Amino acid sequence: MFDIDRWREIFQSINKNRLRSVLSGFTVAFAILLFTLLFGIVSGLSNSFKSAFADDAQNAMFVRVWQTSKPYKGLQTGRTIQLKNDDFNYVKEEYENKIQYQSARIYKNFTLKYKNEANSYSVRAVHPDHQFLEKTIIDEGRYLNEKDLQEKSKVIVIGRLIKADLFGEKPALGKRINMNGSSYLVIGIFSDEGGDNEERLAYIPTTTAQMIYGNNDYISQINLGYNPDLNLDQAISFGNQLERDLRSKLNIHPDDQSALSVRNMAEANKNVGSFMAILYAIVILVGSGTLIAGIIGISNIMIFVIKERTKEFGIRKALGAQPLSIVWMVVQESVFITTIAGYLGLSLGTYLLSLIGDSLEKDYFIKDPSVSTGIVVGATIVLIVSGLIAGYIPAKRAANIKPIEALRAD
Amino acid sequence: MIRIEKLHKSYPIGKESIHVLKGIDLHIKEGEFVSIMGSSGSGKSTLLNIVGLLDIHDEGNYYLNGELIKDMNEKKAAILRNKFLGFVFQSFNLISYKTALENVALPLYYKGVNRKERLEIAMEYLEKVGLKEWANHLPNELSGGQKQRVAIARALVTKPKVVLADEPTGALDSTTTDSVMDLLKDINNEGMTVFVITHEEEVAAQTKRIVRLKDGVIVSDELTKNTNSVSHV
Ligand SMILES: Nc1ncnc2c1ncn2[C@@H]1O[C@H](COP(=O)(O)OP(=O)(O)OP(=O)(O)O)[C@@H](O)[C@H]1O
Ligand SMILES: [Mg+2]
Numbered sequence: 001m002f003d004i005d006r007w008r009e010i011f012q013s014i015n016k017n018r019l020r021s022v023l024s025g026f027t028v029a030f031a032i033l034l035f036t037l038l039f040g041i042v043s044g045l046s047n048s049f050k051s052a053f054a055d056d057a058q059n060a061m062f063v064r065v066w067q068t069s070k071p072y073k074g075l076q077t078g079r080t081i082q083l084k085n086d087d088f089n090y091v092k093e094e095y096e097n098k099i100q101y102q103s104a105r106i107y108k109n110f111t112l113k114y115k116n117e118a119n120s121y122s123v124r125a126v127h128p129d130h131q132f133l134e135k136t137i138i139d140e141g142r143y144l145n146e147k148d149l150q151e152k153s154k155v156i157v158i159g160r161l162i163k164a165d166l167f168g169e170k171p172a173l174g175k176r177i178n179m180n181g182s183s184y185l186v187i188g189i190f191s192d193e194g195g196d197n198e199e200r201l202a203y204i205p206t207t208t209a210q211m212i213y214g215n216n217d218y219i220s221q222i223n224l225g226y227n228p229d230l231n232l233d234q235a236i237s238f239g240n241q242l243e244r245d246l247r248s249k250l251n252i253h254p255d256d257q258s259a260l261s262v263r264n265m266a267e268a269n270k271n272v273g274s275f276m277a278i279l280y281a282i283v284i285l286v287g288s289g290t291l292i293a294g295i296i297g298i299s300n301i302m303i304f305v306i307k308e309r310t311k312e313f314g315i316r317k318a319l320g321a322q323p324l325s326i327v328w329m330v331v332q333e334s335v336f337i338t339t340i341a342g343y344l345g346l347s348l349g350t351y352l353l354s355l356i357g358d359s360l361e362k363d364y365f366i367k368d369p370s371v372s373t374g375i376v377v378g379a380t381i382v383l384i385v386s387g388l389i390a391g392y393i394p395a396k397r398a399a400n401i402k403p404i405e406a407l408r409a410d
Numbered sequence: 411m412i413r414i415e416k417l418h419k420s421y422p423i424g425k426e427s428i429h430v431l432k433g434i435d436l437h438i439k440e441g442e443f444v445s446i447m448g449s450s451g452s453g454k455s456t457l458l459n460i461v462g463l464l465d466i467h468d469e470g471n472y473y474l475n476g477e478l479i480k481d482m483n484e485k486k487a488a489i490l491r492n493k494f495l496g497f498v499f500q501s502f503n504l505i506s507y508k509t510a511l512e513n514v515a516l517p518l519y520y521k522g523v524n525r526k527e528r529l530e531i532a533m534e535y536l537e538k539v540g541l542k543e544w545a546n547h548l549p550n551e552l553s554g555g556q557k558q559r560v561a562i563a564r565a566l567v568t569k570p571k572v573v574l575a576d577e578p579t580g581a582l583d584s585t586t587t588d589s590v591m592d593l594l595k596d597i598n599n600e601g602m603t604v605f606v607i608t609h610e611e612e613v614a615a616q617t618k619r620i621v622r623l624k625d626g627v628i629v630s631d632e633l634t635k636n637t638n639s640v641s642h643v
Pocket of ligand 2: 454456566576
């Protein structure tokens with residue numbers, strides 16, 4: 001219920017007792033400021049973690065091979081493992097419904113040449129799905145498609161920085177560049193959030209690479225995106241199963257980690273997730289400690305304030321104030337001060353966080369620290385409730401003092 | 411207006427308790443102007459506070475405006491105080507951060523009168539006590555006599571049936587005492603019941619009836635020569 005007269009009483013009381021109001025507000029503002037900074041910094045940490053993985057798809061899995069380190073079924077150690085198209089197709093057929101994206105990857109290093117400019121670059125031969133696994137952003141033209149693979153077309157998608165190296169400001173799309181003696185048509189230019197190295201790359205179709213360079217069916221690595229319907233645990237067990245199956249298919253000892261392994265983002269995500277959960281738990285603990293300290297602070301001040309005003313309450317009662325009206329007056333004043341002060345603390349905190357911005361990203365892994373609307377709303381509710389409690393308990397006591405005793409107080 | 415029968419009041423002090431009022435019988439009719447005298451500690455303030463519903467008696471009956479005061483809760487007491495009673499204290503008891511006008515208007519706030527009307531009525535009463543020019547001053551900018559007149563205006567603003575004054579002139583010099591007493595006489599002449607505690611014979615002499623208290627009992631109760639129409643039982 002909005003009672004303009006009561007608000008007038010409260011404003012007068014706040015205004016005429018500024019020191020007291022500022023003091024009680026300060027505690028709360030300070031508590032909320034600390035709380036905001038704490039939360040912001042942790043969310044900054046969490047942002048860093050998230051962006052460390054954001055370069056690739058969150059559901060990415062990589063099947064990679066090296067050399068065996070354990071003898072198995074009469075086979076020697078030190079045998080080099082080679083993935084082939086057959087393995088790629090096996091995975092595709094065997095796990096169809098657990099896979100969202102699938103691409104092979106063949107690593108090459110070639111000199112790319114356009115007119116008088118030439119440079120050596122990493123070139124990856126991939127499938128069209130690779131775009132989603134790597135989160136490649138197409139700036140111009142298009143990515144590789146199925147038709148390119150079927151026709152073993154000599155087409156190339158180049159990184160933004162290759163384009164800059166070879167073409168400068170001039171258009172590159174539709175031009176032909178020379179790669180190790182063959183001529184490739186530039187069909188697309190991309191960028192990538194993974195940094196400069198990821199933008200100094202070129203992509204060509206797997207089939208083209210296999211035909212021209214070696215005439216074999218070798219692939220270096222298989223990249224997968226697991227079906228996003230799988231939860232983290234299911235995805236992890238899918239990765240383990242895939243690892244077992246491929247080892248057995250390629251005659252590798254089941255525990256030979258250095259011959260073939262599946263790197264699974266689900267595992268990393270799970271680790272980061274539990275780490276962040278612990279961090280947030282600590283923050284909530286420390287944060288609520290700070291808030292409680294603030295609430296106790298304001299309660300103490302309110303107790304003092306009410307003691308100081310006991311006589312005034314006695315006078316008001318003698319003039320006809322009902323106990324409840326005294327309680328409300330104090331509570332409303334307390335809520336008002338806490339809310340305003342808390343809001344100031346919150347704004348100052350948010351402002352400081354925005355000043356910090358990304359300046360701590362390099363050294364302290366704090367990226368874009370900020371507090372979410374949910375936190376702000378939550379903190380505001382906590383403030384109002386704490387103002388209520390801080391005001392109510394002492395006010396209730398004060399309102400119950402007999403007027404004659406209140407009047408005698410000094 | 412006020413009827414008190416065999417009223418007792420004790421204050422506990424540690425394990426002991428002191429018996430302050432020992433069976434008071436008193437009847438004050440509407441429109442009377444009564445003073446209570448007695449030595450310090452005789453129980454005058456105690457009696458007035460009970461009459462004013464600021465304190466609770468232990469035994470006996472108290473009727474205010476015909477209503478038996480019993481098991482009074484704070485809320486009900488507050489309503490009755492606001493409706494029937496006006497207080498004037500020795501130490502004025504003005505709220506320090508409110509102006510004279512706002513102090514006078516405060517009882518009307520608790521009565522639920524809207525702000526505009528409140529301030530109008532309050533101004534009217536300030537004018538009545540001769541302090542219209544001081545309306546926007548804070549209490550600490552006023553002299554003792556002025557403060558007490560503000561307090562009287564505040565006591566009157568709700569048009570109470572009874573004005574209770576505990577040594578209203580106790581902190582004032584003789585000139586200001588006279589002006590305060592003149593005000594109280596005016597109020598009484600308008601028909602309001604006035605009940606005043608005093609130490610000063612000259613003050614008591616200006617009322618219409620003097621009740622003398624000693625050790626918690628009434629030792630004398632007589633009309634003064636000021637009495638004309640109203641008589642007591
Ligand atoms: N709250 C209290 N607790 C304990 N004793 C009290 C309390 N109030 C009053 N008394 C005692 O009761 C007695 C009467 O007090 P009261 O204030 O009524 O006297 P009084 O006649 O008004 O005196 P004075 O002329 O000094 O104002 C005194 O002995 C006083 O000490
Ligand atoms: Mg007294």
